[in-house]
Amino acid sequence: MVHPDEVRHVARLARLALTPAEAEEAAGQLGRILEYVELLREVEDDDAAAPGPGSSSAASAPPAAVAPPAAPLRPDEPGEVLTREEALAPAPRTDGETFLVPPVLDGGDRS
Amino acid sequence: MRPALRPVPDLSRALANGELSAAALLDDCLDRIGTLDGVLNAMIHVDEKGARRAALAADRRFANGAPRGPLDGIPVILKDNIAAAGLPLTCGSRILGDYVPPRDAAVTARLRAAGAVILGKANLDEFGMGSSNEHSAFGAARNPHDPSHVPGGSSGGSCVAVAAGYAPLAFGTDTGGSVRLPASWCGVVGFKPTYGRVSRSGLVAFASSLDQIGPVARTVEGAALAFAAVRGHDPSDATSLPDPPGEKDAARNRGRKPVRGMRVGVIRGFLGAGVDAAVITRAEKAIAALARAGATVHDVELPHARYAIAAYYVIASAEASSNLARFDGVRYGRRAEDPASLEDLYVRTRTEGFGAEVRRRILLGTFALSAGYAPEYYGRASRVRDLIRRDFDDAFAGADVLVSPVAPTPAFPLGERVSDPLSMYLTDAMTIPASLAGLPAASVPMGAVGGLPVGLQILGPAGRDGRVLRVGAALEAELGPAAPPALTGASS
Numbered sequence: 309m310v311h312p313d314e315v316r317h318v319a320r321l322a323r324l325a326l327t328p329a330e331a332e333e334a335a336g337q338l339g340r341i342l343e344y345v346e347l348l349r350e351v352e353d354d355d356a357a358a359p360g361p362g363s364s365s366a367a368s369a370p371p372a373a374v375a376p377p378a379a380p381l382r383p384d385e386p387g388e389v390l391t392r393e394e395a396l397a398p399a400p401r402t403d404g405e406t407f408l409v410p411p412v413l414d415g416g417d418r419s
Numbered sequence: 420m421r422p423a424l425r426p427v428p429d430l431s432r433a434l435a436n437g438e439l440s441a442a443a444l445l446d447d448c449l450d451r452i453g454t455l456d457g458v459l460n461a462m463i464h465v466d467e468k469g470a471r472r473a474a475l476a477a478d479r480r481f482a483n484g485a486p487r488g489p490l491d492g493i494p495v496i497l498k499d500n501i502a503a504a505g506l507p508l509t510c511g512s513r514i515l516g517d518y519v520p521p522r523d524a525a526v527t528a529r530l531r532a533a534g535a536v537i538l539g540k541a542n543l544d545e546f547g548m549g550s551s552n553e554h555s556a557f558g559a560a561r562n563p564h565d566p567s568h569v570p571g572g573s574s575g576g577s578c579v580a581v582a583a584g585y586a587p588l589a590f591g592t593d594t595g596g597s598v599r600l601p602a603s604w605c606g607v608v609g610f611k612p613t614y615g616r617v618s619r620s621g622l623v624a625f626a627s628s629l630d631q632i633g634p635v636a637r638t639v640e641g642a643a644l645a646f647a648a649v650r651g652h653d654p655s656d657a658t659s660l661p662d663p664p665g666e667k668d669a670a671r672n673r674g675r676k677p678v679r680g681m682r683v684g685v686i687r688g689f690l691g692a693g694v695d696a697a698v699i700t701r702a703e704k705a706i707a708a709l710a711r712a713g714a715t716v717h718d719v720e721l722p723h724a725r726y727a728i729a730a731y732y733v734i735a736s737a738e739a740s741s742n743l744a745r746f747d748g749v750r751y752g753r754r755a756e757d758p759a760s761l762e763d764l765y766v767r768t769r770t771e772g773f774g775a776e777v778r779r780r781i782l783l784g785t786f787a788l789s790a791g792y793a794p795e796y797y798g799r800a801s802r803v804r805d806l807i808r809r810d811f812d813d814a815f816a817g818a819d820v821l822v823s824p825v826a827p828t829p830a831f832p833l834g835e836r837v838s839d840p841l842s843m844y845l846t847d848a849m850t851i852p853a854s855l856a857g858l859p860a861a862s863v864p865m866g867a868v869g870g871l872p873v874g875l876q877i878l879g880p881a882g883r884d885g886r887v888l889r890v891g892a893a894l895e896a897e898l899g900p901a902a903p904p905a906l907t908g909a910s911s
Contacts, residue, residue, distance in 0.1 A: 310786075314786075315782065317789075318782055318785045318786045318789060319782060321785050321789060322740060322769075322781050322782060322785040323744075323747070323762075323765040323766050323769050324766065324769055324770050324773075324778055324781065324782065325766050325767065325770040334779065334782060337779060337840060338779075338782060338783060338786065340841055341732065341783060341840065341841060341844075342783075342786075342796075344728075344729055344841060345729045345732065345733055345796065345800075347725070347726055347729045348726055348729050348730060348733075348796075348799045348800060348803055349799075350726070351723070351726060351799070351802070351803055351806065382654055390521065390522075394521040394522075395750075397519075397521065398518050398519065398750070398751035398752070399749075399750055399751065400516070400748060400749075400751070400752070400753070400754035401754065407749050407750055409749055409761055409764065410758050410759070410760050410761050410763070410764055411760075411761075412761050
């Protein structure tokens with residue numbers, strides 16, 4: 309149901325590498341899971357269209373969040389922040405001021 | 420009974436009246452870990468030094484007649500996706516390397532303020548993804564009632580720890596059943612609060628609209644005391660809710676018959692096809708016990724519950740794929756050696772660092788959110804979620820609490836389902852609906868099947884956590900205390 313090419317595309321989006329064998333296996337597993345998820349098609353679209361008690365806003369609303377629709381905002385004042393030291397302490401590669409990464413331009417990723 | 424196996428309220432009294440010292444209690448807990456964890460593998464990190472310091476401070480407070488409250492001096496274990504400053508945080512994964520958080524999670528800070536002794540970090544399915552604690556980079560945890568069986572997951576380590584007497588209290592996280600399921604399979608009490616009532620600040624996110632931190636204890640009262648210590652609004656968590664007005668906790672209702680006249684709705688669809696006959700028998704006995712305590716019982720239906728697993732796996736995986744994008748070898752954790760490019764850094768770090776189940780769910784979630792597929796999968800799953808929420812609203816119009824078994828079977832043997840992801844996912848059929856709806860839910864022991872514990876699930880309307888705990892306490896009182904594991908063959 310899911311072609312290994314689709315799996316490879318999704319893997320690229322997720323920044324994961326798959327060997328050809330893994331792509332085949334993932335396609336099979338994902339396929340079975342997605343077949344199961346096809347169950348959701350049984351739910352009629354107009355079943356969900358009418359807003360019920362407690363649901364927020366109009367028919368074209370995005371999926372409802374669990375938290376109340378209008379979460380209160382806090383005052384726009386700076387609070388406690390991580391110090392630079394705390395932030396850099398776990399860094400795998402750092403120059404003491406920034407996080408270091410391989411070059412992005414000129415010889416970096418073009419794919 | 421040795422101190423490490425006594426329930427929290429009992430220990431609080433013993434500490435307060437000087438019968439027991441926090442140091443002696445801690446010693447007994449550490450002894451249990453030393454004796455048993457070679458087999459049970461519930462602990463990823465034990466902080467003996469820090470715990471001894473905290474126990475000493477607690478004993479000083481008791482000597483001065485100024486204890487902080489019911490959790491003062493009580494050893495607590497945290498699932499290893501909850502941050503404790505200065506202790507390694509692994510999430511059961513290789514990808515975090517030797518990461519140590521600089522700050523406590525909100526829950527951890529509140530526990531320390533209450534005087535709790537943070538003993539260490541518990542094993543879990545990687546990033547909370549699993550139902551058996553077999554998907555951990557640190558090896559599977561084992562069920563103390565039968566170490567050839569799984570303890571359940573993803574909070575397996577936390578529940579093993581309480582059942583085996585490593586600590587009287589632990590915290591786990593529940594996204595689709597991950598506190599309730601292992602609690603039921605280990606014979607302890609597990610509680611998932613209403614979504615938003617316990618801060619998620621400092622919890623490594625799996626599925627942000629579903630995750631909740633919850634206590635694991637030997638008795639409902641212990642779980643209630645733990646919940647009281649950590650709940651409440653936290654400004655650093657935007658989904659955090661204040662306590663609803665008039666919410667009472669179970670601890671204040673000892674001695675009454677709190678379920679007299681209460682309407683208990685039995686989710687009849689969860690006591691039928693696909694559920695072990697022996698589990699159904701135990702559930703019906705537990706429900707009869709509630710009736711003896713004065714509750715009225717009737718059947719309810721959740722017409723859209725059959726779609727819950729499918730909706731959940733789409734939503735949870737989608738949210739996880741987004742949340743786990745941050746693990747890229749740049750700011751923390753493991754980093755691939757000698758990356759050829761930035762792309763290579765990301766891909767190899769993630770592929771080498773994440774386990775198979777996590778990679779599978781990231782792929783599923785990315786697929787469900789990708790262009791062309793998002794309305795079909797994520798959109799539809801979210802609408803189904805609304806329908807399930809509405810089913811619960813309808814059921815609660817005529818019931819005060821709902822009940823069902825926690826899982827279709829008792830714990831299965833290690834290795835039985837680990838190669839078949841779909842069969843593993845079906846374990847969560849009965850716990851997932853309450854997660855999707857954000858409702859409070861407890862697992863309370865209701866006996867054993869073939870020597871393996873099983874639990875009754877008690878659900879309440881949003882915000883009625885106290886009511887769920889009161890009904891749990893009433894059930895506990897009727898059924899009597901759950902037997903601790905015999906641990907034959909588990910001593911190393």
